[in-house]
Amino acid sequence: MLLEREHKSSWWKAILLLPDYIGLSIVRSSEFKFSFYSYLFLYVAQIAFYLFFWNLVNPPNIDGWSKEACFLLTGFATLNIALQELVWATGMIDQMILKGDLIVVLVRPENSYFGLVMRRMGAMAVIPATLGLSVVVVTLCFYYELHLLQLSLACVICIFGAICMRALMLCVNTLGFKFGRVTALKSFVLSGRDLSRYPLTLLPLQFNVMLSTLFPVLLISNYPAKFLLLKDPSQMFLMLSFAFIITVAWILFAMFCWRRGLKIYEAQSL
């Protein structure tokens, strides 16, 4: 008894299913109206608070970190956190492991991890992501120059940052296969994410390296904001390459952890 017909590969199917997952997510988000509007209000309030904060503290303009650069930072931080909200379920996997909910995806012809995350996609996070991007664009128009290519590449670095953080979160969560609850470690990673709202490149080089590789919080909003301040193309290329290598490394490591985790999965539920 052989396969009757060729099926699509799991990754290709995951990409083809994206519009459906987005559609489902929009229906789901609009089902509870109060939750949706309060979620948007939270983002607007956060942006307003940080812009006001940078106006108030006036950064010392070391290494290019002026008030305007911090506005860019705020815009990228919002964009980045919104992108992470899109795949928020990465942070729930330890709960799914504990409750035995993982079994539902494992018996379907879906990419087990991608399917799990995409089914719970928060597509409405595109709205705060647009808000964040608007802050960046407005700041560029008022204080700097708007170069579309440079802005696009900065957004790519921002997406890399979001991917790295979720990959780090996934690695922490896969510890749930072995240890059950990993709540404290998750809080630790999330608190690292909050650091990305501040100009971390002011810190010594050792911290810089650590925060952009081991805990890729630097990649989140510091790098894209810094990238927009660069003038030299070779430096831009270097920064982009570095962000790409770190992202690929994190993705591969997260995939390795996930597969190892599935091997020891016991599927016992609470």
Add this chain to the structure above:
Amino acid sequence: MGEIVIKVEQLRKCFRVPRKREEQGFLARLKQVFYREWQDIEVLKNISFEIGKGEFIGYIGANGAGKSTTIKLLTGILCPDGGSVQCLNFNPYLQRYHYSYNIGVVFGQKSILEYEVPVKASFDLYRKIYEIDERSYQKRLQFYQDILGIKDYLHIPVRKLSFGQRMRCEIAASLLHQPKIVFLDEPTIGLDASAKREIRDFLKTVNEVDQTTIILTTHDMKDIEQLCKRVIMIDQGAIIYDGDLDKLKRHFIKEKTLKFRVDKIHDHERYQALKVMALTSQRDGDEEQWRLPIEDIQLGTFMSELLQCASFLDLNITEPELEDVIHHIYEYGLKESI
């Protein structure tokens, strides 16, 4: 048994669990925070069986016997620690993605439908996940609407459905792609009698019409009695019975109970002689209850003699429920029960 679709050989699975400490008291508990001893529990002990195409199997056992673990191994969720599993020529764990196109799984306590969106939206998603062409999908959907009566719920969000309605939709969603093997882990748990009956009828139809192999795990012996010809019974990780359900019943049901209300006894001497043949006799008001050993007496002859020596207001013969038989086996083991 026709074409073999599931072949399990010497299957073994262990789970690692913390060892319970003998010591009591504060210090012992404190020590446990920093240091824990582990032990391996063998949940499945080298089990083997084969299942043919179109069979309806009841996979039964007490809580913790290893039923769900077997299902999880057969569906590729868990990685076996020893032995081999071949389902439709796939290794379920290693070829999970391609294998899952051919199976349908219903976990009675887990939902596969999207909670906040209408049922139809989940069905549409599954159509794409299983790569079902539009025509087959519509045909299948129509079939389920007719037989399970889910037409009225298709456009209602899952969270607003009753448990029975949701369960019907869950089963339909799991079978949309017309799987070759269906695994049902307690599909009727928590359902009322009429919903249970509808789901049983549905499963029976799917098994007969599509020649689908169905493996049913349940504690409801009515499900087993009405649906399964063959049962596999598992106890403490080992198979203790694999065979015909009727044979199991014949093997264990060794007595019948006769309940009656006498109008008038014509031959007291003969009546007493028949009463002595019963294992026990009880009287509750005007109702007599005799337990008859069916291996020692010819029930037909016994009844005809009884009808000759007395006239009755009411007469009823019952045999023990399958549930009692199974309970007895769980309690005392198969050998002791024999």
